[in-house]
Amino acid sequence: xxxxxxxxxxxxxxxxxxxxxxxxxxxxxxxxxxxxxxxxxxxxxxxxxxxxxxxxxxxxxxxxxxxxxxxxxxxxxxxxxxxxxxxxxxxxxxxxxxxxxxxxxxxxxxxxxxxxxxxxxxxxxxxxxxxxxxxxxxxxxxxxxxxxxxxxxxxxxxxxxxxxxxxxxxxxxxxxxxxxxxxxxxxxxxxxxxxxxxxxxxxxxxxxxxxxxxxxxxxxxxxxxxxxxxxxxxxxxxxxxxxxxxxxxxxxxxxxxxxxxxxxxxxxxxxxxxxxxxxxxxxxxxxxxxxxxxxxxxxxxxxxxxxxxxxxxxxxxxxxxxxxxxxxxxxxxxxxxxxxxxxxxxxxxxxxxxxxxxxxxxxxxxxxxxxxxxxxxxxxxxxxxxxxxxxxxxxxxxxxxxxxxxxxxxxxxxxxxxxxxxxxxxxxxxxxxxxxxxxxxxxxxxxxxxxxxxxxxxxxxxxxxxxxxxxxxxxxxxxxxxxxxxxxxxxxxxxxxxxxxxxxxxxxxxxxxxxxxxxxxxxxxxxxxxxxxxxxxxxxxxxxxxxxxxxxxxxxxxxxxxxxxxxxxxxxxxxxxxxxxxxxxxxxxxxxxxxxxxxxxxxxxxxxxxxxxxxxxxxxxxxxxxxxxxxxxxxxxxxxxxxxxxxxxxxxxxxxxxxxxxxxxxxxxxxxxxxxxxxxxxxxxxx
Amino acid sequence: xxxxxxxxxxxxxxxxxxxxxxxxxxxxxxxxxxxxxxxxxxxxxxxxxxxxxxxxxxxxxxxxxxxxxxxxxxxxxxxxxxxxxxxxxxxxxxxxxxxxxxxxxxxxxxxxxxxxxxxxxxxxxxxxxxxxxxxxxxxxxxxxxxxxxxxxxxxxxxxxxxxxxx
Ligand SMILES: Nc1nc2c(ncn2[C@@H]2O[C@H](COP(=O)(O)OP(=O)(O)OP(=O)(O)O)[C@@H](O)[C@H]2O)c(=O)[nH]1
Ligand SMILES: [Mg+2]
Numbered sequence: 001x002x003x004x005x006x007x008x009x010x011x012x013x014x015x016x017x018x019x020x021x022x023x024x025x026x027x028x029x030x031x032x033x034x035x036x037x038x039x040x041x042x043x044x045x046x047x048x049x050x051x052x053x054x055x056x057x058x059x060x061x062x063x064x065x066x067x068x069x070x071x072x073x074x075x076x077x078x079x080x081x082x083x084x085x086x087x088x089x090x091x092x093x094x095x096x097x098x099x100x101x102x103x104x105x106x107x108x109x110x111x112x113x114x115x116x117x118x119x120x121x122x123x124x125x126x127x128x129x130x131x132x133x134x135x136x137x138x139x140x141x142x143x144x145x146x147x148x149x150x151x152x153x154x155x156x157x158x159x160x161x162x163x164x165x166x167x168x169x170x171x172x173x174x175x176x177x178x179x180x181x182x183x184x185x186x187x188x189x190x191x192x193x194x195x196x197x198x199x200x201x202x203x204x205x206x207x208x209x210x211x212x213x214x215x216x217x218x219x220x221x222x223x224x225x226x227x228x229x230x231x232x233x234x235x236x237x238x239x240x241x242x243x244x245x246x247x248x249x250x251x252x253x254x255x256x257x258x259x260x261x262x263x264x265x266x267x268x269x270x271x272x273x274x275x276x277x278x279x280x281x282x283x284x285x286x287x288x289x290x291x292x293x294x295x296x297x298x299x300x301x302x303x304x305x306x307x308x309x310x311x312x313x314x315x316x317x318x319x320x321x322x323x324x325x326x327x328x329x330x331x332x333x334x335x336x337x338x339x340x341x342x343x344x345x346x347x348x349x350x351x352x353x354x355x356x357x358x359x360x361x362x363x364x365x366x367x368x369x370x371x372x373x374x375x376x377x378x379x380x381x382x383x384x385x386x387x388x389x390x391x392x393x394x395x396x397x398x399x400x401x402x403x404x405x406x407x408x409x410x411x412x413x414x415x416x417x418x419x420x421x422x423x424x425x426x427x428x429x430x431x432x433x434x435x436x437x438x439x440x441x442x443x444x445x446x447x448x449x450x451x452x453x454x455x456x457x458x459x460x461x462x463x464x465x466x467x468x469x470x471x472x473x474x475x476x477x478x479x480x481x482x483x484x485x486x487x488x489x490x491x492x493x494x495x496x497x498x499x500x501x502x503x504x505x506x507x508x509x510x511x512x513x514x515x516x517x518x519x520x521x522x523x524x525x526x527x528x529x530x531x532x533x534x535x536x537x538x539x540x541x542x543x544x545x546x547x548x549x550x551x552x553x554x555x556x557x558x559x560x561x562x563x564x565x566x567x568x569x570x571x572x573x574x575x576x577x578x579x580x581x582x583x584x585x586x587x588x589x590x591x592x593x594x595x596x597x598x599x600x601x602x603x604x605x606x607x608x609x610x611x612x613x614x615x616x617x618x619x620x621x622x623x624x625x626x627x628x629x630x631x632x633x634x635x636x637x638x639x640x641x642x643x644x645x646x647x648x649x650x651x652x653x654x655x656x657x658x659x660x661x662x663x664x665x666x667x668x669x670x671x672x673x674x675x676x677x678x679x680x681x682x683x684x685x686x687x
Numbered sequence: 688x689x690x691x692x693x694x695x696x697x698x699x700x701x702x703x704x705x706x707x708x709x710x711x712x713x714x715x716x717x718x719x720x721x722x723x724x725x726x727x728x729x730x731x732x733x734x735x736x737x738x739x740x741x742x743x744x745x746x747x748x749x750x751x752x753x754x755x756x757x758x759x760x761x762x763x764x765x766x767x768x769x770x771x772x773x774x775x776x777x778x779x780x781x782x783x784x785x786x787x788x789x790x791x792x793x794x795x796x797x798x799x800x801x802x803x804x805x806x807x808x809x810x811x812x813x814x815x816x817x818x819x820x821x822x823x824x825x826x827x828x829x830x831x832x833x834x835x836x837x838x839x840x841x842x843x844x845x846x847x848x849x850x851x852x853x
Contacts, residue, residue: 083720083721083723084752086723087721087723087747087752087753158762160761160762161690161692161761161762161763161764162692162742162744162762163690163691163692163742163762164690177729179690179729179740179742180727180728180729180742183692183727183742183744184725184727187724187725187727187744187759190756190758190759190761191724191725191756191758193758194756194758259691259764260689260690260691260739260764260849260853261688261689261690261853262688262689262690263688
């Protein structure tokens with residue numbers, strides 16, 4: 001604006017008014033607007049929205065230009081009064097935080113699931129670490145983690161006043177703020193309802209904070225809110241609705257008239273109780289099969305390793321225990337070196353071989369080194385064993401140890417007794433010997449053996465042997481008695497022959513009997529009757545198996561033979577006819593007596609007997625006559641004998657059989673005119 | 688159990704929160720932290736052998752940006768109007784809020800607390816106005832959340848009024 005003098009002003013103004021005329025007022029108004037910031041602002045304010053709109057349509061330049069300013073504005077605004085800004089942002093912050101929290105929670109759940117998926121025991125370690133870190137008992141951590149959800153509190157809120165009508169909570173988390181919480185919940189509900197202009201206040205049906213969520217159900221007069229830890233199933237919502245509906249219908253009048261007294265709502269607790277639900281993660285699903293298998297394999301390998309280590313050490317321990325228990329072993333030191341071990345100690349040579357034990361275990365023999373020094377164990381079994389080994393006592397010698405006293409009892413041969421008594425003191429562990437019960441003889445006198453018997457006693461075996469022969473009676477008596485004699489364990493009389501009492505056979509004095517090896521020999525002479533009795537009776541004597549009578553002469557047979565010989569020597573001489581010229585009565589009596597004796601004896605011997613009476617003739621005369629004459633002469637003699645009482649059935653008659661050679665003398669002729677005798681015993685003559 | 692909702696109403700920064708804090712927790716802070724939305728506290732009072740549970744709704748103060756939400760008033764049994772003795776205009780807001788309560792909830796027991804009595808030097812509220820209100824039957828008390836003057840008595844006075852409605 002040019003500077004002008006005041007005097008010139010009016011003229012100039014006049015001129016300008018003339019020139020510019022009607023526009024001048026507008027110009028002045030414009031100038032006024034430009035000069036006055038207030039007016040200018042007013043003008044710009046009128047066009048600024050339009051200008052910005054156009055500018056925004058043309059590109060980002062305006063926005064970009066404004067960024068620093070806006071940022072500065074925000075910064076200053078916050079600096080000046082943070083509350084105003086907070087108030088302005090409050091409606092958006094809630095949902096934003098909620099969204100962010102739920103997102104974070106979702107991700108957290110996911111990663112937790114992954115952790116569960118990839119670590120079986122890892123989870124356990126983590127929980128334990130968490131427990132250490134937080135100071136919360138491990139069990140509770142596990143509970144919290146394995147808890148799928150748990151309704152921890154339930155609030156029944158009067159919708160109009162926001163006052164708490166009824167409240168349920170878990171015993172472990174008692175809170176004092178239930179009244180405040182319920183009012184706050186109703187306030188939040190109102191706030192949400194107001195702020196977002198939703199038709200009904202169902203809009204706010206849950207609030208989620210971290211692990212916690214609050215589910216809200218509303219009825220015309222009441223609000224049911226439950227505080228849940230974890231992820232509750234949708235079914236819970238239905239339960240809540242049901243409970244609330246029940247309450248609404250049951251307590252309608254009370255709810256309507258409620259102003260401040262909560263007493264009537266005590267009864268609601270029962271309806272609310274079913275809402276206090278909880279659920280646990282029972283099964284961890286979703287671990288991939290591969291992971292499971294890998295874990296399984298690792299587990300099996302570890303288990304195998306652990307078990308085999310355990311098994312090895314158990315076996316080693318068992319083996320050592322076995323040796324320790326084994327008498328005659330003293331283990332002084334065991335050194336383990338990995339799989340192998342070295343065992344040092346003392347070992348009685350009488351103890352069992354340790355190799356036997358290794359065979360009992362499946363331990364590798366190469367891995368066990370046994371270094372044992374010999375020693376004499378004073379364990380009783382070892383003293384006993386050693387004693388047995390050194391003394392080798394006869395079977396029936398009894399060795400008894402009492403402390404260090406050795407008692408030897410029983411019977412043994414003198415040599416054995418001497419040996420036992422010299423050796424016994426040499427056994428280690430034995431100081432004293434009692435041999436009072438040890439004997440080297442047995443008195444057999446009570447057996448009273450007959451002279452033919454020899455008794456042999458083996459004291460070491462307790463065996464008595466009888467040889468020779470004895471009467472059966474003695475044999476049997478001894479057999480019954482022998483074993484009752486102390487010290488005799490066995491008795492053998494198989495070599496003893498049973499002697500037979502020959503007097504039983506009642507032999508005549510002329511007979512000598514001897515029995516040997518079951519053969520009875522009879523010697524001498526005996527009557528046929530006795531011989532017969534003997535023969536028939538021997539069968540009843542077991543001691544006699546056979547009878548030898550070759551040396552026995554039967555007296556009766558002998559007599560018979562003598563008589564026969566006598567008879568057969570006799571001859572009756574005739575003259576030329578069938579008569580004789582001498583007194584023959586003595587001869588015939590003699591013949592008859594002989595014949596009678598023969599028949600009698602034969603009958604006694606039960607043998608058939610025939611006496612052949614043979615007639616002879618000389619060569620003189622006619623042969624036919626001579627035959628006749630010979631028969632006649634025989635018959636003559638036979639008649640005599642029959643007359644003397646001889647039965648004709650014992651007699652046979654025979655005439656000439658062959659011609660007689662011509663006699664050289666009269667004597668010969670006379671001799672030929674005779675009758676002679678022959679006797680057949682046992683079998684009749686053949687006619 | 689008798690429970691009653693009581694709203695703290697007044698302009699911003701008049702000391703509503705401070706009064707509740709003093710009453711409930713016996714603490715006071717010089718620092719001003721404005722209440723967002725609502726803050727709820729609880730206190731039991733015994734009058735004539737009866738226990739009343741006061742659920743105190745400390746509402747955000749009214750100012751040119753924030754208006755007291757009528758939904759928060761719903762279901763109230765009583766109201767504590769708070770004005771700041773050092774800011775005369777807060778009495779107007781209190782009166783205005785009283786009308787709002789009448790509109791939304793109806794006639795319920797209320798008291799008016801003129802707070803920050805400890806700052807008597809900066810007092811701007813006209814005593815005659817208060818006298819006028821008293822004439823109209825208002826129960827008015829001068830309180831200080833800072834030195835706890837009349838705080839206990841103020842709540843007791845309201846509780847007594849509330850008990851009479853039972
Ligand atoms: N000297 C003094 N200061 C007080 C008193 N009461 C509150 N104040 C202060 O006043 C300020 C506001 O107090 P608040 O209680 O937050 O006020 P309010 O009414 O809750 O405010 P909004 O929540 O924003 O509505 C704080 O700095 C307090 O320290 C009082 O009695 N005396
Ligand atoms: Mg406050």
